[in-house]
Amino acid sequence: DQQVKQNSPSLSVQEGRISILNCDYTNSMFDYFLWYKKYPAEGPTFLISISSIKDKNEDGRFTVFLNKSAKHLSLHIVPSQPGDSAVYFCAASYNYNQGGKLIFGQGTELSVKP
Amino acid sequence: ETGVTQTPRHLVMGMTNKKSLKCEQHLGHNAMYWYKQSAKKPLELMFVYSLEERVENNSVPSRFSPECPNSSHLFLHLHTLQPEDSALYLCASSQELTKNPGPGYTFGSGTRLTVV
Numbered sequence: 001d002q003q004v005k006q007n008s009p010s011l012s013v014q015e016g017r018i019s020i021l022n023c024d025y026t027n028s029m030f031d032y033f034l035w036y037k038k039y040p041a042e043g044p045t046f047l048i049s050i051s052s053i054k055d056k057n058e059d060g061r062f063t064v065f066l067n068k069s070a071k072h073l074s075l076h077i078v079p080s081q082p083g084d085s086a087v088y089f090c091a092a093s094y095n096y097n098q099g100g101k102l103i104f105g106q107g108t109e110l111s112v113k114p
Numbered sequence: 115e116t117g118v119t120q121t122p123r124h125l126v127m128g129m130t131n132k133k134s135l136k137c138e139q140h141l142g143h144n145a146m147y148w149y150k151q152s153a154k155k156p157l158e159l160m161f162v163y164s165l166e167e168r169v170e171n172n173s174v175p176s177r178f179s180p181e182c183p184n185s186s187h188l189f190l191h192l193h194t195l196q197p198e199d200s201a202l203y204l205c206a207s208s209q210e211l212t213k214n215p216g217p218g219y220t221f222g223s224g225t226r227l228t229v230v
Binding site: 002 | 118120123154155156157159162170204206219220221222223224226
């Protein structure tokens with residue numbers, strides 16, 4: 001059973017527009033959520049995170065929204081840039097502060113066209 | 115050198131070969147991990163080491179054998195693999211999460227393994 005799902009394998013956006021990447025989860029006990037970005041031939045790098053006690057976290061062009069009732073997480077990138085083209089993974093953890101492990105989604109490949 | 119380094123970057127091996135993947139971290143982290151990323155699948159956690167002790171083994175076949183000789187090094191020994199084992203193998207490290215609830219793991223660049 002896949003607890004973290006990214007149902008869109010790919011997304012194409014025009015430069016300057018908003019990119020919205022979505023993530024759904026099934027375990028209501030998850031208490032920490034993270035987004036990672038991965039370029040080809042590189043490991044994932046941490047992008048932004050959010051605790052379950054919040055519903056929004058913003059860092060520059062990146063904003064993560066958490067809707068606990070819908071068990072839904074989204075990453076907004078505004079404005080999108082060609083350098084944002086990469087695979088984006090969401091991850092979730094239960095009991096994160098006590099060493100809970102990360103469970104990853106399948107990833108969504110974002111392509112930002114000039 | 116900083117971060118998490120994995121070698122080799124690419125590996126092609128036959129089903130009867132024995133090879134090893136190496137991971138080295140220079141971050142002073144206490145926990146290290148092996149992940150497998152197959153095409154169109156989520157990252158799968160394989161093994162977890164904390165302070166050089168294996169704390170988790172997620173039903174991984176015995177043809178994969180991890181080794182953690184010290185807190186900076188992690189190996190994945192491979193033998194008699196199958197073509198379906200072809201994947202990107204990622205190493206990661208982190209501070210013990212109870213002490214540093216930071217942004218998560220630091221990943222290496224991975225080893226792209228092809229089994230022929």
